[in-house]
Amino acid sequence: MSNLRAQITLPTSSPEAEVSQRIGITDITIHYNRPYVKGRKIWGNLVPYGFNYLGFGTAKAAPWRAGSDYNTTIDFSHEVSIQGHKVPAGKYALFIAPEENGEVIIILSSNTSSWGSYYYDEKEDILRFKVTSIDKTTSTEMLTYSFDFVEPTSATVSLHWSTKEIPFKIDVAVDKIVIAGISNDLRNPKGFQQSTWDSAANYAFSIGELDQALQWINASIEGNFFSKETFINLSLKSKILEKQGKTTEAKHILQRAIPLGNPDELYRLGLGLIADGQLDKALEIMQANVKNNDGAFPSHYGLARAFSAKNDFKNALIALEKTGADTPAHFKPRFAKYKAQLKKEEDINPA
Numbered sequence: 001m002s003n004l005r006a007q008i009t010l011p012t013s014s015p016e017a018e019v020s021q022r023i024g025i026t027d028i029t030i031h032y033n034r035p036y037v038k039g040r041k042i043w044g045n046l047v048p049y050g051f052n053y054l055g056f057g058t059a060k061a062a063p064w065r066a067g068s069d070y071n072t073t074i075d076f077s078h079e080v081s082i083q084g085h086k087v088p089a090g091k092y093a094l095f096i097a098p099e100e101n102g103e104v105i106i107i108l109s110s111n112t113s114s115w116g117s118y119y120y121d122e123k124e125d126i127l128r129f130k131v132t133s134i135d136k137t138t139s140t141e142m143l144t145y146s147f148d149f150v151e152p153t154s155a156t157v158s159l160h161w162s163t164k165e166i167p168f169k170i171d172v173a174v175d176k177i178v179i180a181g182i183s184n185d186l187r188n189p190k191g192f193q194q195s196t197w198d199s200a201a202n203y204a205f206s207i208g209e210l211d212q213a214l215q216w217i218n219a220s221i222e223g224n225f226f227s228k229e230t231f232i233n234l235s236l237k238s239k240i241l242e243k244q245g246k247t248t249e250a251k252h253i254l255q256r257a258i259p260l261g262n263p264d265e266l267y268r269l270g271l272g273l274i275a276d277g278q279l280d281k282a283l284e285i286m287q288a289n290v291k292n293n294d295g296a297f298p299s300h301y302g303l304a305r306a307f308s309a310k311n312d313f314k315n316a317l318i319a320l321e322k323t324g325a326d327t328p329a330h331f332k333p334r335f336a337k338y339k340a341q342l343k344k345e346e347d348i349n350p351a
Helices: 002-006 174-185 196-208 212-219 232-245 246-260 263-275 278-291 300-309 313-321 329-345
Strands: 016-022 026-033 074-075 080-082 085-087 090-099 103-110 125-132 134-152 155-171
Touching: 016 080, 016 134, 026 134, 026 155, 085 125, 090 155, 103 155, 125 155, 125 329, 196 212, 196 232, 212 232, 232 246, 232 263, 246 278, 263 278, 263 300, 278 300, 300 313, 300 329, 313 329
Parallel strands: none
Antiparallel strands: 016 026, 026 074, 074 090, 080 085, 080 155, 090 103, 103 125, 134 155
16 A cells, blocks of 8 residues: 555645745745644754754754755755855755754755755755744744845745744845846847847946946947947937046937937937936937927927926927827826916926
8 A cells, every 4th residue: 555655646744835036037946845833832842953863864963954844945046145145056955953042053955855854964065054033922833934025136035933933134146147147148149139239238227337338239339230320229328428427429429319219219318318407408309309200299298398397388388389189189188287387387397
């Protein structure tokens, strides 16, 4: 009967579970089995304090398997930092050795396939670090791992069981990882498209990697079979140069971009300049949009916003009243509101 049972799949008393969290583009996955409390004393009893001989296997001083059945594992798709310690990408077993005083030793091991910690070997440790457990007033019946306090570049992993919580923080160098990934993408077929280089440069610009952004946007503009000047790459290059303090060159590049922009592109550029407080430049762009695109929507609307930002409400109202028949229907009620605001000399741009 036991041989027959071994050949079929049956439910386990501690169900398998998996929890994942993406931080940036890095995936972190914990795979574990979830035992129940079932009225038992957990800490210092079912889970003994410290390192112990478990009565079986080769480990004379074993930690807890941090779950049930097979080793609990934690997998990182990229390098991370745990409590300040760098950990390479990969899959690791997670072991825990709690102490009576509330301190907890957490271990990452290269042995991910054993049943529990009966064969734990300290020589396979990748990392050991200490954290402090938290005593809770409520009890968690099933062992649970969660990702808490998730931020753009970090998260806290917490083990919850019985009346204890054991947290540890994971940090991810998101920008560094993304830039490395982009660099690799640009070397494969994704890099055969101009838009890929535009997106790459835009990301580098957004995180302040200006030299890298300039290198990538230049590749979009010239030097490759897909390269050509577009409003997108020239306007982005202008922004990069502006941030680098090269204002004269930035202005020259922007002048080359303006004739290539469609009404929406120039409108968005102008709005960005308004938001940055560059009101004279925004007005110049919005005026060029009206001229170059024969007043197509939303060029007059953009011009109204540029005048309004400069408190020139008279000309803002004139521009708004010139919006043509191509104005989308859902904008028309909004324009009635804006006209009323301008007549009261109120800025129609968001505060």
